[in-house]
Amino acid sequence: MKTITRESRRDFLKIASTTAGGLFIGFNWFSCDSPKMEVLSTEEVLSQAKPFNAYLSISPSGDVVIYSPNPELGQNIKTSFPMVVAEELDADWGKVRVLQANLDTEKYDRQLTGGSGAMPHSWERLRKAGATAKYLLVAAAAKMWNVPAEEITVENGIISHSGSKKSGHFGEFVAEAAQMQAPEDVQLKDKKDFKIIGTPIKNVDADEIYTGKPLFGLDFYREGMMHAMVQRPPFGMKIKSIDDAAARAVTGVSDVVQFENSVAVVGNSTWPLLKAKKLLKIEYEAESTVESTADHDRIFKELMANGKSEVKRQDGDIKSAFQKASKIVTAEYQCPFLAHSPMEPENFFAHVKGDRCELIGPTQTPDRARQTAASILGIPAENVTVEITRLGGGFGRRLRADYVEEAVHISKAINAPVKVTWSREDELTGGAYRPAVRYRFEAALDENGSMIGYKLRGVGMNAGNTTREHNFPSGAVDNLLIETVNYGSSITTNAWRAPITNFLAYAEQSFLDEVALEVGKDPVAFRLELLDRAKNNPVGQLGYDVDRMIGVVKTAAEKANWGKNPDVKQGFSVYFSHRSYVAQVADIEMQGGTPALKKITAVTDCGMVVNPTGANHQVRGGIVDGMGHAMYTNLTFENGLPKQRNYDSYRLIRLKEVPEIETHFIDSGYDPTGLGEPALPPTGGAIANAIFAATGRRLRSQPFIEQKEFSDIKLEIRRS
Amino acid sequence: MASFNLKVNGKSFQVEVDDDTPLLWVLRDHLGLVGTKFSCGIAQCGACTVHINGNPTFSCVTPVSSVGNSEVTTIEGLSENGDHPVQEAWKEVDVAQCGYCQGGQIMQAAAFLKQNPNPSMEEIDNAMNRNICRCGTYHKIREAVALAAKNM
Numbered sequence: 001m002k003t004i005t006r007e008s009r010r011d012f013l014k015i016a017s018t019t020a021g022g023l024f025i026g027f028n029w030f031s032c033d034s035p036k037m038e039v040l041s042t043e044e045v046l047s048q049a050k051p052f053n054a055y056l057s058i059s060p061s062g063d064v065v066i067y068s069p070n071p072e073l074g075q076n077i078k079t080s081f082p083m084v085v086a087e088e089l090d091a092d093w094g095k096v097r098v099l100q101a102n103l104d105t106e107k108y109d110r111q112l113t114g115g116s117g118a119m120p121h122s123w124e125r126l127r128k129a130g131a132t133a134k135y136l137l138v139a140a141a142a143k144m145w146n147v148p149a150e151e152i153t154v155e156n157g158i159i160s161h162s163g164s165k166k167s168g169h170f171g172e173f174v175a176e177a178a179q180m181q182a183p184e185d186v187q188l189k190d191k192k193d194f195k196i197i198g199t200p201i202k203n204v205d206a207d208e209i210y211t212g213k214p215l216f217g218l219d220f221y222r223e224g225m226m227h228a229m230v231q232r233p234p235f236g237m238k239i240k241s242i243d244d245a246a247a248r249a250v251t252g253v254s255d256v257v258q259f260e261n262s263v264a265v266v267g268n269s270t271w272p273l274l275k276a277k278k279l280l281k282i283e284y285e286a287e288s289t290v291e292s293t294a295d296h297d298r299i300f301k302e303l304m305a306n307g308k309s310e311v312k313r314q315d316g317d318i319k320s321a322f323q324k325a326s327k328i329v330t331a332e333y334q335c336p337f338l339a340h341s342p343m344e345p346e347n348f349f350a351h352v353k354g355d356r357c358e359l360i361g362p363t364q365t366p367d368r369a370r371q372t373a374a375s376i377l378g379i380p381a382e383n384v385t386v387e388i389t390r391l392g393g394g395f396g397r398r399l400r401a402d403y404v405e406e407a408v409h410i411s412k413a414i415n416a417p418v419k420v421t422w423s424r425e426d427e428l429t430g431g432a433y434r435p436a437v438r439y440r441f442e443a444a445l446d447e448n449g450s451m452i453g454y455k456l457r458g459v460g461m462n463a464g465n466t467t468r469e470h471n472f473p474s475g476a477v478d479n480l481l482i483e484t485v486n487y488g489s490s491i492t493t494n495a496w497r498a499p500i501t502n503f504l505a506y507a508e509q510s511f512l513d514e515v516a517l518e519v520g521k522d523p524v525a526f527r528l529e530l531l532d533r534a535k536n537n538p539v540g541q542l543g544y545d546v547d548r549m550i551g552v553v554k555t556a557a558e559k560a561n562w563g564k565n566p567d568v569k570q571g572f573s574v575y576f577s578h579r580s581y582v583a584q585v586a587d588i589e590m591q592g593g594t595p596a597l598k599k600i601t602a603v604t605d606c607g608m609v610v611n612p613t614g615a616n617h618q619v620r621g622g623i624v625d626g627m628g629h630a631m632y633t634n635l636t637f638e639n640g641l642p643k644q645r646n647y648d649s650y651r652l653i654r655l656k657e658v659p660e661i662e663t664h665f666i667d668s669g670y671d672p673t674g675l676g677e678p679a680l681p682p683t684g685g686a687i688a689n690a691i692f693a694a695t696g697r698r699l700r701s702q703p704f705i706e707q708k709e710f711s712d713i714k715l716e717i718r719r720s
Numbered sequence: 721m722a723s724f725n726l727k728v729n730g731k732s733f734q735v736e737v738d739d740d741t742p743l744l745w746v747l748r749d750h751l752g753l754v755g756t757k758f759s760c761g762i763a764q765c766g767a768c769t770v771h772i773n774g775n776p777t778f779s780c781v782t783p784v785s786s787v788g789n790s791e792v793t794t795i796e797g798l799s800e801n802g803d804h805p806v807q808e809a810w811k812e813v814d815v816a817q818c819g820y821c822q823g824g825q826i827m828q829a830a831a832f833l834k835q836n837p838n839p840s841m842e843e844i845d846n847a848m849n850r851n852i853c854r855c856g857t858y859h860k861i862r863e864a865v866a867l868a869a870k871n872m
Contacts, residue, residue: 074818074855202814209819210810211802212755212795216820219754227749251721251738269749271741274761343759343767343820343854392757392820393854424760613814617857621817624856647764647852655858656849719841719862 056085056129058137062157062171064091067101071113071364072205073342073391073398074621075676076614079204080119081126083610087196088130088189091170092157098204103366103386113364113391114399114495116578116674119610123671131186133177140176141168191608200613205390217361217389218347218421225349226254226418228410229273231263232430234640236291236490237284239263246279256280259409266414270421277423288490293636296461299487300334300438303459309483313469315540316479321453325444329515333441333507335702337461337635338434339642340496341652344392345427350407351417352377357384357408358417362391364398372401373408395625396495400432425645433635434496435463437503441511444479449519451530453479458504460486462493466500470543471576473512476530478539491637497625498677501577506630506702509573509685514698523572523689524557544576551666552583552603559664560585560601569595571689573682578674580606584623584682586659586690589718595694596716599660600627600686602679607670615675619663622679628653630684630702651703660719691715724784728753729797739785743777744768746784747794755795755823759852766851769824769831770794776831776850795823798830806830809868817855825851829865839869 057065066082082098085091103111110121134154141159142149145166152161160167191197208215233239244256247265252272257264265276289295322328348361350373357377363369366386374381391398407420422430437460444453454477458466469482496502516526528550533539535546553574556562562570562585569590574583587599602619609615632651636643644650688699697709704710726733728751735750742761747753747770756779759767763778770779771793798804806829816822825848832847833839839847844865853861 074816076817200814202811203816203819205819206811206814206816207802209816209822210795210807210826211798212753212823214754216757218758221752221754269737269745270758271738271745271749275740341854343765343818343852344757345759391818393818395854421758424762617817617855617860620859621856624858625854628856646762647760648762652852652854653856654849654852655861656845658856658858661859719845 056089056133058133058170058174060171060174062095062169064089064096064157064170065099066096067099069101069111070118071362071366071388071391071394072100073113073362073364073394075113076203076611076617077113077118079201080610080614081122082204083196083201084123084126085130087194088127089134090154090156090195093196093201095157100388100390102388103370105367111366113394114396116580116676116678119672120579120674127188128186131188132182135183135186136177136180137170137173139180140173144173144176197608197610198612201611202613215390216344216392217349218344218392220349220360220389220419222349222417224417226266226268226414226416227270227273228264228266228407228418228420229270229277229423230406230420230426231277231280231282232426233261233284234290235431235492235637236286236288236640238287240283240285243281246281247276250276250279255414257410257413259413262406264406264410264420266410266418274423290640291490292638296436296489296637300459303485303487304332304438304440304457307459307485307487309457309485311481311483312465312467313474313480313482313540315474315477318453318455318479318481321479322442322444325453326447327445327519329443329445329518331441331511331514331700332438333510333700334438335436335503335506337436337491337493337637338496338629338633339428339635339650340395340397340432340434341427341650342391342393342395342397345424346397346403346422346430347420348404348407349417349419350404350411352408352411352415355379355383357411359384359404359407360387360389361404361407362389362394362398363401363404364391364394364396365401368399368401369404372405376405376408377412395497396499397432400494402430402432424647428635428645428650429642431492432494433491434502435493436461437463437466437500439466439504439507441507443511443515445515445519449521451477451515453477455481456483456508458484460484461489461491462486463500466504468501468504468543470541472534472544472549473530475538475540475542475546476534480539490640497622498577498680501575501681502626502629503684503702505573505575505577505681506684506688509575509682510688510698510700513571513685513689513692522563524553524562527553527572527574545581548581548605548668549574549576551668552581552605555664555666556583556585556601556603559603559662560587569690569694571686571691571693573685573689575678575681577681578677580604580673580675580678582619582678582682584686586686588690588694590694591716594714594716595691596718597659597687597690598718599662600683601662601664603664603666604675604679605666605668606675606678607668607673609665609667610672615665616663618675619679620661622677623661623683624653624658626680626683627658627687630687631657631704634703634706657717658719659717722785724787726784726787726792727789728792729794735784737784739783741784742780743770743782743784743787743792744779747779753794753796757820757824759821764852765821765824766828767821767824769827769851771827771831774831774834776828795827798827804830805872806833806864806868809864809871813860813864813867815857815860815864817857821851821853825853825861829861829868833865833869833872837869837872839865841866
């Protein structure tokens, strides 16, 4: 028992007993490398005199409460995080309750949703928290029963000692456990002994979701709260004059407020505001460039030809490779701006009270919301609280705090609590889009059809780096040049599910298909040839694990019967993003002269799968998302405003448009890596390559249905 | 402003609103029944689906003045204990990702299955094609409707 009382160096985990006699275990996210446990007094916990993180608590009745710090937007983190804790604890999942934690930067160091990073970041910490709690409960039982701890077993929330035939549930030992000092380090379970991880645990919010309980930000209501809607200017414009007489005359409108470049209508319910907003007469004038899609076309052409680029990577001698090439393949690919379009429109509640501010709503970045409010109000960040509601989708849109800013401005102006609600039109015209991007690829091939030179030049509208320069095929080609050009557009952009790769992957994987077919090679064999080169004799830095990539390529080819059935026209695509590897094969069958997209087979290596249901959801959802936007969705501009302003013209994929999706996961023995995004990037390429295989038409622009190459193709979607 | 008497989930309510106010906003802002969701406001996505006399209806484009004595049912009133066969099927199949559209999906499915208790997959597809799910849970929606049909 010595390890329990041993002094430790730093502060990782803390235990406290409370008046209720429960066991509370928390850990400090800032110092998890070198754990230390400490028993806090009840007073210290209640007064919060020391930073205490109630991550996990066990009540005397044996109920386990686990706090989930990260915002839940459908990625299932609120279910999968607690699964990891409960696994190491050997808890009875039926007695586990999960609560959403509010923003607390003292306790959590990565309380955000983005980059598919939550599970890789927290995996080890969650396991340690659960294992430490179990260790203490076992130590308490050993002491109470006077038996050796090593002879005690734990299963399903029950602690047993077979020799003395004693057993009891967790709750019976929490009072004693809370008096103990924690071990400096704990033994984690062998993965083969996992009982909860790897099983299809159901969504912890299911009952509330399916009975319509108020869970989402838009559902939030407080007595005395006002409602507001905001009119924002077209991109590149500012307000010249406002005539709000007609808006103010609408029954139910109590105020019209101007702040910065926006006008808010305020009232006691939503419908009068939807009407009043349309009655605002606002004259705008140009502030910077007022752009249309025709301008973007021109700018793209100019910058692709002559724009000053930033070289992201250069290997070998690109010039001589192209001089000595026996064949050169060149193609350009383009994609439009896209809105994120979560089903729950943007909204947020703010209550500014003097030098304090209360915020409640859906955000992927609660700390950014807090900092933004503090900065607007000129108050310390600690005077701002943020309560995180469930998010009705995010896709990157709620990484921004623009709608939080609006709520803060309005609450301050009207000196009352207020909830800002965006309409769908606001959401589609309100900015922060997936940037429009174009790529030019050039491949130099020798007489054996080997790629000896590769050039990629990306041009983006506020896209930052449009390339992923250390990603495949970098490392597999001797001579390589990757460069990017940025245009500073007045149209705002933001991360959109699988930023950049959501389009780059389609363009690159389509282009590699073009190159392979141009030199008469099978597209899968051509990729494997490149990967073999990267494995055996890599050129420069590799940002990906070649073996894992080869693994998904080979498995996808096998699972999809690649090239085995001449009646099935197939398209292949593979991509590495957010630490995970996904290969996809799209199957098209010709039925009476009409191509029918029947199936997409996806093989994913995301390390260990925590929750198969959640993993399937993310892979299928990513594919449906990638397919829908590649096929159908466009956002074009005229004088600084999108032309598509609601779902009647901004077309999202529907149920009848999805083919069968077959998912496979490779257990490569790695800890879990990201899964919210990686399945999306390969999809456009797999479908485009299958369409080429079936029809001979190469689709180099999205959305496919608007391209002239697609105009006489009637692609049916079939499910079995 | 006018006064309207509504029958929602078996109870009577009186509201004072403009007669063009969509039922959606009466439910959400005046009756506190926020399970019926706002998303597009133009009858495109189905997040606001309720039953009016059993028929699936987009409440975002249904003026309160047109409701009259009809029986309105929302997701909160679909079953007393959240155990309507469609809700049970949704739980069993574990349909939701973000969950925002699922109340509308369930209401669409429940009305459809009442009218067509033994649907083909194609009929399920046609009925459920009216509702958008941005997370892409369509495969699970089909599966859950088929399961609910089997269990009803």
